[in-house]
Amino acid sequence: xxxxxxxxxKVAEAPTPEKRETEGEAAVETKEKKEPVKRTDxxxxxxxxxxxxxxxxxxxxxxxxxxxxxxxGTTTGKIDDLVRERGFKYVKADFAPTVEQKADGIEYFxxxxxxxxxxxxxxxxxxxxYDEATPEQAKAFETVRASVHGQGFRKKTGxxxxxxxxxxxxxxxxxxxxxxELTE
Numbered sequence: 001x002x003x004x005x006x007x008x009x010k011v012a013e014a015p016t017p018e019k020r021e022t023e024g025e026a027a028v029e030t031k032e033k034k035e036p037v038k039r040t041d042x043x044x045x046x047x048x049x050x051x052x053x054x055x056x057x058x059x060x061x062x063x064x065x066x067x068x069x070x071x072x073g074t075t076t077g078k079i080d081d082l083v084r085e086r087g088f089k090y091v092k093a094d095f096a097p098t099v100e101q102k103a104d105g106i107e108y109f110x111x112x113x114x115x116x117x118x119x120x121x122x123x124x125x126x127x128x129x130y131d132e133a134t135p136e137q138a139k140a141f142e143t144v145r146a147s148v149h150g151q152g153f154r155k156k157t158g159x160x161x162x163x164x165x166x167x168x169x170x171x172x173x174x175x176x177x178x179x180x181e182l183t184e
Contacts, residue, residue: 043073043111044174048104049145050097050127052088055079057095059126073112090144096133 051072054060059066065083069076081087097105109120109121133141 010165025100028146039075041070041073042075043108043132045111047072047074047078048101048108049088049091049095050101050105050130051108052082052091053095053097054083054105054123054127056088058123060123071119073109073114074131087152090148090150095141096131096137097127097134098138102127102132142160145159 055068055072059072064072065076065079068083071077072079106124107123109115110129112120114120
């Protein structure tokens with residue numbers, strides 16, 4: 001190692017401004033935007049309430065979060081949130097699904113990446129074995145769900161909601177009538 005006049009080790013020279021600029025340009029050139037990778041091993045969209053019930057209170061409640069995520073075709077974060085009661089708190093152990101909710105659950109499993117291989121058969125059998133809700137139970141559940149602003153699996157038009165919840169609401173369109181027209 002080179003030494004200075006007093007016998008100390010020489011410290012590396014600080015880069016000159018010109019050298020810094022060329023190094024900075026090289027660093028900028030190497031940082032390219034990566035395209036996000038879409039996971040193909042999960043079901044996209046909203047999770048039906050009956051599936052939420054199955055995650056929280058179903059036959060697989062003793063499984064690990066990672067095992068449940070793979071089983072239900074979703075992320076570990078979503079399963080963890082459900083298990084730790086960070087969402088869907090209105091889904092209790094006494095929940096009974098309606099015929100429509102069961103159909104939504106089966107439709108959800110048909111989107112599962114392992115559906116064709118038979119990975120969902122056990123879950124579908126469990127879902128079909130649940131007792132159906134009476135009209136009173138269904139009405140009481142919908143009242144509670146609406147009071148806490150719970151999102152449905154389907155839109156008002158009847159089509160399956162792709163994803164998202166309350167944070168993706170659009171602002172209502174403003175009326176074409178202006179204040180000046182109202183005063184005339």
